[in-house]
Amino acid sequence: MEIRQSKQPNFFLKKRVRLSVMIGLLGVLYVGAAVILNFNSAAFLYLDRGMIWLFQNFIPTSQSITYWYSITQALLRTFVVAVAATSVAGVLAFVLAILGAKSTGPSRTLSWVIRGFASIMRNIPIVGWAMLLLFSFKQNDFTGFLALLFLSVGFLTRAFMETIEDVDVEKIQALQVTGASYLQVISQAVLPEITTPLISWLLYMIENNIRDATLVGLLTGTGIGFVFDLYFKSLRYGPAGLVVLAIIILVIAVELVSNYVERRIAA
Known part of the structure; x- marks a missing residue:
């Protein structure tokens, strides 16, 4: 019983470590791509303006x-x-x-x-x-x-x-x-x-x-x-x-x- 209880925390710990590594790797890939492409991440702050322009201009009229x-x-x-x-x-x-x-x-x-x-x-x-x-x-x-x-x-x-x-x-x-x-x-x-x-x-x-x-x-x-x-x-x-x-x-x-x-x- 004690062996099972000791294995369970190790199992969940390994899953959390793998998940953290995967998230970190994705973050590194994103930052690398943003640097190479000169992508400004601050553009996400102005996403609402782009959507407003889209709905104002692309809505079909009479x-x-x-x-x-x-x-x-x-x-x-x-x-x-x-x-x-x-x-x-x-x-x-x-x-x-x-x-x-x-x-x-x-x-x-x-x-x-x-x-x-x-x-x-x-x-x-x-x-x-x-x-x-x-x-x-x-x-x-x-x-x-x-x-x-x-x-x-x-x-x-x-x-x-x-x-x-x-x-x-x-x-x-x-x-x-x-x-x-x-x-x-x-x-x-x-x-x-x-x-x-x-x-x-x-x-x-x-x-x-x-x-x-x-x-x-x-x-x-x-x-x-x-x-x-x-x-x-x-x-x-x-x-x-x-x-x-x-x-x-x-x-x-x-x-x-x-x-x-x-x-x-x-x-």
Whole structure:
């Protein structure tokens, strides 16, 4: 009993020491970054002024409503590009995931190659893809589509592979023992188990790509990102605020639809 009581204070003492070291390390990193970047920490004292200016200038006015048609047209193009990129990426990622998953892949070598490919594709940020593709495809919707497609393929391939590998291997082996072909095993043992999570991943990726498409539009000169950049640089803050509001409404609407579809599928 005495041994247990002596161990408990030591355990909590070690946790407090680790927490203190971590907080101290974060503080040192912040101070170092502030010195290197010449960042004035006193700017936090004037944060309220910045917020006041933001709400005074970026609140849409009655005059801003005249820009609504142009904003909705650009928003629709952004939405279509995001959905199209996710849809194509979903098909490509599904094929790659089937071939790369340990339980359904034809070989370990191919599985490692696909895993490496997916890691490279998803670890290059969307801004990196957009800037690379700008050199070849210039500023247009297709450049944004490709940037979203490449990142989505990498992300969805990895997500689909993990989902497929969660399927009970005994079901796959049972069909293989009966002499079922490779396609029969996939359609009867794998697809019924992974359909719901795969749709959830696709819906999540659509939401994410809508947000990323806004940023990509700033670089590719298309969609809602370009419209916001145009209004902001021309000091039309009211319409720029309306653009932000439209993006928020679209993202929330897509999220609500996604939640509804997921509930219907799970029911």
